Amino acid sequence: MSEEQTVSLVDVLEEDEELEEEASAVLAGSDSDHCSYPQGYVKRQALYACSSCTPKGGEAAGVCLACSYKCHEGHDLFELYTKRNFRCDCGNRKFADLKCKLHSEKEEINGQNKYSQNFFGVYCxxxxxxPDPDDQVEDEMIQCVVCEDWLHGRHLGCVVPDCVELQEMTCESCMNKTPFLWTYATHLSGAAVQVKDETEPNELNSNLPHKEQGEEAEPSCKRSREEAEPSCKLKELQAIGQQRVQSGAVFWPSGWRSKLCSCSTCKERLAAAGSSFLLDESDTVLAYENKGKSSDQRAPGRDPLMSALEQLNHVQQLEIIHGYNDMKTELKDFLQRFAEDGKVVTPDDIRLFFEQQSRKRQRDDAGGFFPT
Incomplete structure (x- = not known):
């Protein structure tokens, strides 16, 4: 008799808790009761786009977590995961007759917001x-740390590392828009090739002008100013003489942002490229999620995550937890049948259950989005 691998109810509940933690990481960092508009351009928050209010062909707009619940109940919403430096658009000029129920005094437009194709429910x-009903290929979606679009792993033009969930990624398009990042990619992400410097050290020295006897030395005040200015890490890396193929997306190692140069010239370069946030390690999605997981601002006796989950039938939330409460009831009934028949629950049984749930959700609310 062959021994079947079994799955205990404890295993199921542990996976259930992992899903709750994943949802908490995204939602707990945002306020589910108050519109984020008064906070201005929020550093990072969970956002949604409403195709009922701003259909394709109209102006792109995004709404905060609270407005997705209070102002857009029953609407067709796209879950955008998180975006940086965004101010809630709900009820402004882009929404015609719809008024924000949570904050009525809003400017007509949020000029500093950045929009992409994601706000119309398309990616990559x-x-x-x-999910794409016409795409039969199973593939993960990975977010670019610069443009914040989500791309299929097979469309990145590079090999996706095994520990992708621990690494930030910059897509090829953004790398080419900020070409100085290729220098960092050469030294921080591997694939470097040594380039021989044809100029010998003594030749370099021979080309330098010789000081004539009696020539005044460089003023000490100028030297002190130069010594006070930190050296440019980028120039130092460029001087090493290595290069890599400049194509495909780049996956960065942990802590890579701390290795970027922060001298005045490089800060100006990043600002000109609209990428000053790369010097801020707290800007990362991981930092945001950790804040959500460890948040202690929850009211006693009330779980804001479960409160949010109860309303997710109107918000196309993370794919796995969409319809969370209904799924728990159906899972209980599913397992009860095995208990009544005295049968063990195998991994294939659990997999079949979730596949059925996934197909049901796709029929009920096509167009949902779950980042992996």
Whole structure:
């Protein structure tokens, strides 16, 4: 008799808790009761786009977590995961007759907001929805740390590392828009090739002008100013003489932002590229999620995550937890049948259950989005 691998109810409940923690990481960092508009351009928050209010062909707009619940109940919403430096658009000029129920005094437009194709429910260089009913290939979606679009792993033009969930990624398009990042990629992400410097050290010295006897030395005040200015890490890396193929997305190692140069020239370079946030390690999605997981601002006796989950039938939230409460009831009934028949629950049984749930959700609310 062959021994079947079994799954205990404890295993199921542990996976259930992991899903709750994943949802908490995204939602707990945002306020589910108050519109974020008064906070201005929030450093990072969970956002949604409403195709009922701003259909394709109209102006792109985004709403905060609280407005997705209070002002857009029953609407077709796209879950955008998180975006940086965004101010809630709900009820402004882009929404015609809809007024924000949580904060009525809003400017007509938020000029500093940045929008992308994501706000119309399409992603990647292939500009397709997720999940895509016409795409039969199982593939993970990975977010670019610069443009914040989500791309299929097979469309990145590089090999996706095994520990992708621990690494930030910059897509090829953004790398080419900020070409100085290729120098960092050469030294921080591998694939470097040594380039021989044809100029010998003594030749370099021979080309330098010789000081004539009696020539005044460089003023000490100028030297002190130069010594006070930190050296440019970028120039030092460029001087090493290594290069890599400049194509495909780049996956960065942990702590890579701390290795970027922060001299005045490089700060200006990053600002000109609209990428000053790269010097801020607290800007990362990981930092945001950790804040959500460890948040102690929860009211006693009330779980804001479960409160949010109860309303997710109107918000196309993270794919696995969409319809969370209904799924728990159906899972209980599913397992009860095995108990009544005295049968063990195998991994294939659990997998079949979740596949059925996934197909049901896709029928009920096509167009949902779950980042992996």
């Amino acid at each position: 260089t292939c500009a397709r929805p997720y």
